[in-house]
Amino acid sequence: MAEIVAAALTSHAPLITGKPDIAKPEQREQLYAGFAELRRRVAAARPDLIVMFVNDHIQSFPYSNMPAFCIGLADSYPAPSAGASKLMQIAPRHVRGAPEWGMALLESGLAAGFDFAYSYELESWDELAVPLHFLLPEATVPIVPVYTNCAAPPLPSVRRCHQMGGFVGEFVRSRARAERVAVVATGGVSHWVGTPETGRINPEFDHWLLDHVARADIEPILALTHDEIERDAGNGGQEIRNWVAALGAVPGWKGDVLAYEPVAEWITGCATVWVHS
């Protein structure tokens, strides 16, 4: 029977890899050490497949077609694409997909009333490339990305994202095969990108969120509204929906915050969190 053997939450930002030298060395090394420890723990769990809860940045989904939730069915995913490679300073590469697994999730969702969209062609931005640069440098494990609209409001509610992740977790545990599945969510924590407040980070919100994740105290997080997140965590903070989805897949699991640094130079509150039973 399939099981979830690892869960991790990380930030993503192009500058984490694109301009490492502009960050304060102690902050950079703390965060990189957090990624390294996450990589060690994920590898030790020996996953056969990684479900990635991520969000688009108007790279794959234009305003002509904006799904709330979308499952990737591609054979592989650029992480990064050639176009994004220069900014992120990561060589272009493709990470293997698992389209049959994704199709099974899609069909199961549709049968159960979870109407995911799907895509056979996704051009990622930093949501896959930056975290996988640290967590999966050899690209040895296939991924199934589950995209949530966190960037082009109106967005699905935080509570609905938790339900969606809960469905994915139930799907994994319903699989008859002996699969070892990791769930990895990327995005957040607080950051303001492209708004008049660009560069702002709110460590107070970030610590609030991380403390609740550490205690598996999910309800106050699920009660957050779009406007509250926008006010306290910025438009980039809306990406915590990905974290919430992952936490929905592993109900009751608690977070072990490996690193948190509000890196002004990367305009992002950056965290790495291991989630465990």
Add this chain to the structure above:
Amino acid sequence: MTKTSYALNKVLTAIARQHLRKDALTDEELAGQRLSEAEQAALKAGDITALYHLGANPYLIRRVFRSRFTV
């Protein structure tokens, strides 16, 4: 209610997906687009604050007008 301008975001998306960066857009680049006068003016001036308030997606503003940001 969410304030968003499809016309602005359509223009900016086309540029961002090509990984191009601009200081400002030209009349030639805006030809044929269904933009309001205020939207055209903001794009031609590279006015990132005005674009935000007119309903441009902030990720797209950042991507296209990266040089206009001080951080």
